[in-house]
Amino acid sequence: KQEVTQIPAALSVPEGENLVLNCSFTDSAIYNLQWFRQDPGKGLTSLLLIQSSQREQTSGRLNASLDKSSGRSTLYIAASQPGDSATYLCAVFNTNAGKSTFGDGTTLTVKP
Amino acid sequence: EAQVTQNPRYLITVTGKKLTVTCSQNMNHEYMSWYRQDPGLGLRQIYYSMNVEVTDKGDVPEGYKVSRKEKRNFPLILESPSPNQTSLYFCASSLTGAYTGELFFGEGSRLTVL
Numbered sequence: 001k002q003e004v005t006q007i008p009a010a011l012s013v014p015e016g017e018n019l020v021l022n023c024s025f026t027d028s029a030i031y032n033l034q035w036f037r038q039d040p041g042k043g044l045t046s047l048l049l050i051q052s053s054q055r056e057q058t059s060g061r062l063n064a065s066l067d068k069s070s071g072r073s074t075l076y077i078a079a080s081q082p083g084d085s086a087t088y089l090c091a092v093f094n095t096n097a098g099k100s101t102f103g104d105g106t107t108l109t110v111k112p
Numbered sequence: 113e114a115q116v117t118q119n120p121r122y123l124i125t126v127t128g129k130k131l132t133v134t135c136s137q138n139m140n141h142e143y144m145s146w147y148r149q150d151p152g153l154g155l156r157q158i159y160y161s162m163n164v165e166v167t168d169k170g171d172v173p174e175g176y177k178v179s180r181k182e183k184r185n186f187p188l189i190l191e192s193p194s195p196n197q198t199s200l201y202f203c204a205s206s207l208t209g210a211y212t213g214e215l216f217f218g219e220g221s222r223l224t225v226l
Contacts, residue, residue, distance in 0.1 A: 034214060034215065036215075036217075041220075042219060042220070043116075043202060043217035043218055043219045043220050044155075044202065044204075044215075044217040045217070046214040046215055046216065046217075049213070049214045089154075089155065091155075091215075098143065098145070098160045098162050098168060099157065099160070099170060099171075100145070100157055100160075100170075100215075101157075101171075102147075102154050102155035102156070103154065104152075104154040105154070
């Protein structure tokens with residue numbers, strides 16, 4: 001059974017700092033991996049989608065990498081801002097098409 | 113505006129009283145899925161649908177039913193709700209199946225079963 005782990009569970013940084021969030025998964029037979037952002041009381045917003053054949057994706061200040069063989073992904077946030085404060089979740093979509101497994105998330109606080 | 117709409121957003125009900133949480137998307141997406149989110153347990157998949165009339169179980173399907181009679185709608189049915197189904201529920205959709213496209217989520221439905 002696929003398991004997804006995110007470390008750290010919480011992170012607090014000063015504004016302007018670059019940071020890395022980690023996601024690991026146990027079964028490398030995945031179709032893709034997605035990073036999401038969740039604000040309190042809100043739904044999830046997709047940030048980046050990496051197909052299994054890709055190594056990384058970039059969007060603005062965000063860069064996500066994928067190493068399928070080691071079962072790891074990282075989300076790099078450059079020049080963090082208070083508006084980046086949220087919970088970040090990663091999810092893998094398994095080769096049993098349609099099934100997905102989410103991590104518990106990393107709650108990020110960026111202090112002005 | 114492209115969106116996934118869930119109703120109701122908030123609901124308090126009693127044990128055993130059947131309820132339906134509706135989910136509708138206006139993006140002509142083939143794939144739809146239901147999740148529940150609980151503190152300490154994260155987001156878990158309940159049911160998903162790859163297309164009309166095609167549904168399958170996720171990791172926690174017990175106590176739930178779904179149907180996909182038309183592409184835009186994917187209701188979640190609790191035939192006899194119990195307190196352990198108190199949770200935050202999310203519906204999501206994707207263009208051509210989860211393994212090819214990004215997921216779009218609804219705003220969530222907070223359900224309390226007394």
